[in-house]
Amino acid sequence: MRTIVTSRAASMARSSTRARGNACAVLDVPSKAARILEQLNELYPKPKGDPPLDHGDDYQFLVAVMLSAQTTDKKVNEVTPDLFQRAADAAAMSKLDPSEVEKIIRTVGLAPTKSKNVVKMSQLLLERHEGAVPRTFEELEALPGVGHKTASVVMQFAFNLPAFPVDTHVHRLAARWGLSTGKDVKKTEEDLKEAFPMHTWGDVHLQMIFFGREHCPAQGHDRSVCPICKWAAVGVPPSPAAKMTSKRKASKAATRDKGQLAKKEEVDAPTENGRPKRVSRAKRKL
Template sequence: MNRAEKARKIQTVLDKLYPYTEIPLAHHDPFTLLVAVALSAQTTDKKVNQVTPRLFARADTPAKLAALDPDEVRDIIREVGLAPTKSKALVGLSKRLVEEHDGQVPRTFEELETLPGVGHKTAGVVRIQAFGLPAFPVDTHIHRLAARWGLSSGKNVQHTERDLKRLFHADNWARLHLQIIYFGREHCPAVGHDLASCPICSFAASKKRMVAEGKRRRKA
């Protein structure tokens, strides 16, 4: 089975398991989505959803958040990983939105990635989930599964993103981004996974990978 055939079969499985994919981060507009995604780095979506209600009650627009002291923001989001760094970034990006974008979240990768604390993956999530624009955000989890399934041999997320974009139609990128994340959480953990019983790994993973991961699982 070549990569294209494998990709089609994987998409069929994911569409059956996840016909509807809800955005896991609570938000109500592009700005609050941008903030939530920026907070989610090295933190679970569940934890982000626990801290954002208080943050958004205090400041849910660029102008309001730009007016806060980073220390106050840090205290609100302190349970989130890297809170000191993220609090400064959130205030900084809010000021940039007010000063350079009339308080609106920009839509292009180029503009989004100039904002403090916003990398390529965060920009991609905002593009597809806030504006419905083409993007295929690849985080470490999607990167891991793409390698496990033999869809990419990329050494980094940028390479994997290019491979996945070639394999899947752009109309499906937004849905697949979430489907793969959900599948990884529910069916395909990084450690101790039985590939032979997995709905996707059982046909997508190579024999070499099955043997290698099987040995690691038995040693664990």
């Protein structure tokens, strides 16, 4: 007796097979994090050995990290030699006018605001900590221009204390890989601390940044060819940010289509002297 398989049945069978394959590829967070860590270590075995922000001591590192917000390390490294030659410590920096600092760091994004914060931060370091950089999140985040991410970078890389800094790259990758469902960096940080061993936090932070820059861009990313996304992103729903981007694109497209439709709806209508004139349908209704 022969079994006849219809095209519909065959299609359903193939779909079922693909579904089982995808289900097998979806891992729990601990297993996924372990596999991601293995791949990141293969790609970037010694991330702390890569060129960091140029600095001479903890104070200069804090200043460099403050300047690095919304710009590149390369840009910061281009201006800090002149800045630290002019003022190498908190005592010297606190005496400068913000306009002097701004002239030196003018090529760095948000230079007017950053220059004011660097001077105010230096003055408070002298008043509260005798010019030394504090070693607690509470004290660091009380300084002007020092947010949680900046404090985390200083804690991890200046003092080698447990911290997992989360920037835009880390936040984006954590969502894509299904390691976090956090809508903000605070929740993402909590989830990543749960996913990875404490002694790896500093390395993973840098590795995710490097991977995001080289393999996992924010826009126009093909997950099927990404070394990690092609398996880690399986079954992961779009992040809230991605959904918002899609909504904005859809809204722009709708507005554009509406404008094109309005142009097409223009019709000929006679004027008082009998000559034709192009007017919109909306105007005809008035």
